[in-house]
Amino acid sequence: MKVIVTDDSLVMRKIIVNVVESLGHEGIHATNGQDLLALLEQFADEVGLVLLDWNMPGLSGVEALKAIQGNSRFRAIPVFMVSTESEDVKIDEALKAGAKGYLSKPFTPEELAAKIKDIFG
């Protein structure tokens, strides 16, 4: 299953993709919100999960999340926020915008793997 990892940091994307691939899924890099939406247009039927940062140049994570929720083709794809934003008000905002879960940076690979496993059941 494809998992789109969206973060403007190459290092962070590689760390997260490593975890995704260790769980047997295919990790796809997206550098920002616009990139994510373009990839969803291309692969929506094959994507099982989106991992999404908040603060990125251009379209922010929450803006991209709202765009996903507003698109009937993408709405069913679970989106999980992985971000330095850790304040309760921000987490609430993301969850209300449709995020299925939230993991604050910093995190260990084990913590991320556990969250991904929870989403896939």
Add this chain to the structure above:
Amino acid sequence: MSKILLNDCGPEVTQMVNKLLGEKIAVQNSSFDAAKSLQQFNMVILEAGNKKPEELFQQVKSLRYACNFRNIPIILIKNQSDNRPNHSYIMAGATEILSLQDPPLACRQILQGYLIPNRQPLEQEMEYLTTFINSTRHVLKTMASMEAEYKELYFANDFRIFGDISGIIGLSGEAEGTAVITFYWDLARKVISQMMRVTDDKINAELIHDGVGELINMISGFSKKSFIGKPYHFELSLPTVVMGSGHQIGHPEDSSIAMLIFDMERSSFALQVCLKTKVKKRMIS
């Protein structure tokens, strides 16, 4: 008692230093050794002698690196007849350039000035600095499984940073300022390789550049949560990264620049935090 290292200094300079600073100092004479750590010293004095400019430049640079971000003034003693421009030595890390022919009283005041202990942090400063210290240790432990040992704090009066790479993030909101993390190149490579769980040789400059930016992003982001509802609350900009020794970073006016020094993996790195609360103006009628 202040400990002063005299590097490649002849009898004339040694005599001058002892005469100017008297019994308040312990002097150690040594020939230049790039590998020697200088953390135990309060001041380093290097005599230019007849060294070629490039050799002298490299020695100053090496001495500055050997200070491991500590607030150690490096004083370069030149002959008055030496017309070589001072700018390059200042950019390499020299703090002051004097000559044997300068007026003794002026030299004494300058050297004594550099030995004045740095001020202690105010209680309100330690409130937010402690958060940044804990965040730094937490981020490195969690992401890179590395233990950073906080060593000391001083207030910088210099915009220059003598590391190799800095990640910078702007802070704005109830408080405004900047947070900067600065590494030597080898330690930056090590940290990023640990974060990515790969060997050092798989880490290139692009990854180091990106990773350092992400580190200051995480340190600041993790710190931010502790300031909710407090005067020091801020939002983050996107991080930027600069490279090159002696790079200068601008900070907001009228605010203290706290340098937090950490030891890790037999090296050191620095976290600069410059944060001030916005003053609310009142209308007086």
